[in-house]
Amino acid sequence: MKNKNSNPSIRCSVTQCAYHCGDENYCSLDKISVSRCAAQVTDCAGTECASFTCRPGAKLGLNNK
Numbered sequence: 001m002k003n004k005n006s007n008p009s010i011r012c013s014v015t016q017c018a019y020h021c022g023d024e025n026y027c028s029l030d031k032i033s034v035s036r037c038a039a040q041v042t043d044c045a046g047t048e049c050a051s052f053t054c055r056p057g058a059k060l061g062l063n064n065k
């Protein structure tokens, strides 16, 4: 899908997100929120994009980017 404007400041490979730019590995939002998903954060696995919104069809494994 190429009906979104990519934000070159936010690289992202989460194609299951509704804000992902599809063929380009960028986010389409102007800004995102990042939060922790573990009590003690010692590496990137303890962080997450809190702006993630599941793309329709992603839960079914559909690739409709």
Ligand code: SF4
Residues within 6 Å of the ligand: 010, 011, 012, 013, 014, 017, 018, 019, 020, 021, 026, 027, 028, 029, 032, 049, 050, 051, 052, 053
């Ligand atoms: S909202 Fe977060 S997970 Fe979704 S495309 Fe943007 S950076 Fe990626």
